[in-house]
Amino acid sequence: MIEALPLFHRIAGQPVIVLGSGAAADAKRRLVERAGGEAIDELQGGIDRGARLAFIAHDDLASAEADALRARCAGLLVNVTDRPALCDFTVPSILDRTPVLVAIGTGGASAGLAKQLRLRLEGLLPQRLGALARALESARAALRARFPVADDRRRALDAALAPGGTLDPLVDGSADRVEGWLAGAGGAAAQVIEIVLRSADPDDLSLREARWLGTADVIRHEAAVPAAVLDRSRADAVRQLIAGDAPLPDPGDAPAATVIVLRAPR
Known part of the structure; x- marks a missing residue:
């Protein structure tokens, strides 16, 4: 199960509350402005203008808690710098290939880890x-x-x-x-691929198996296949439960380009 739902929020031309002073607050203002938003440094003023997001970067815990409560009671989603327990959302490390954005988050566990992962990916993804x-x-x-x-x-x-x-x-x-x-361009031929899991750990999938799961239209799986493995497939892929002795379907009868048959570890 994922611990947070990743979303991309359009804020161009919209007011966004950013409270606090110092490097952390300045960084949040730059982030808001980079996405085309207008940073508002007064809580009530931002609420009155219809802001839906608030970044709070107070060093003092009591001030941070008080402003977070006021903003949340006004219906805003709140991010409090370095205080994950007070956050409705966290800010990922962003790899920018606009309009492609890769957001790497750790749920507030380690911004440093997210940054280093982004730097690794920077070298893999072409500028164009x-x-x-x-x-x-x-x-x-x-x-x-x-x-x-x-x-x-x-x-x-x-x-x-x-x-x-x-x-x-x-x-x-x-x-x-x-x-x-x-x-x-031509059409893709239907194919049926059988994967017999080596363990219940999705990290034991080979790179090729992970790619197949990520692109398959239909996932036919035994009941004992772990949910963690099934979650590596496309969210909109059709899932079909099969018996352990179910035969492979004929590719000519396949309803989609790629049908994966997942067998539980033997």
């Missing part, structure tokens, strides 16, 4: 990853025309964006290939 996202956005109408059925569109994109695919997002220059790919 955002350009690929924009190109795909511009190609939406053409993609719908080429693949009118939503499942067909998803399968075509999955194949193109997969490792080694025409639009592999980790290969710089993929944005320049979108138009050509769409002109020659």
